[in-house]
Amino acid sequence: MGVMVTSESARARVVIRLDDRLIHGQVVADWLRWLAPCDIMVVSLSNPPPDAALLRVVTPQQYDLAVLTPEAARPLLSTQVVPHNRLVVTDSVSALVELLPSGWSGEVILGALAWRVGREYVFERVYLDADEAEVLQSLADSGVRLIYRARYHDSGLLWRRR
Template structure:
């Protein structure tokens, strides 16, 4: 599996993902990685239909991703992995998936979270997951679309006094 982009975006597959990110990364497959979404048949169907016609999409659990990543049929397949939160990205890393960067595209505000940018909100568990990934040398960039200026998540958290 050729991972072209790992993205956290709680909206998952939507216009920006389906158009700009898939084109800029040259992917042929989007894999939504979420235990919660994988258990929801309706959400799975809607997400697989939201991808552009030339891009296949799947929804898998965190455990299933490990099986898929090692499968010979995935050799050389250019993929984007989509997550709803950094905790799941951390779990995938802990399960042995190797990657060196994560794009943070959108984490909506909910009760108990604090805004760090106008489109990213975090709670303490999110911050701990980002710290874990950062401690392992993984680049954490905030960027909604490819043409936007990239911000380093850890710099934003430090500047906002979240660390």
């Protein structure tokens, strides 16, 4: 069910998804529909940054969208600032590590990291190089639950030590 960040007043959820496609079919046609009402935060370290204007016009109007750096996004994971469900999509392992507050433990959905030279198969749509795998392993060791889930209703596959 993603990261269950539950405040006393509202059962809002913050779901963090690692997916280098950022806004795409699975996110808009599936995850946002099931999490609605919700907003979406795109978190990236890429240079140049993602085209915020383009992402805005391909996201249905009812979902607020923000494109942020991990540093700017980190405080927004707090339950105090989540009025409704929030989907946080980040496009790289390094951005994910910077995004998560220190000592944080919860769930991260592994959505997709595309194949490229040097990366190897981990899950259907998730390919990692050795460094990325090591970083995710250390996150898992520190208590972060890493789950591969393409669609909202998928059962999911838990990250195993590899």
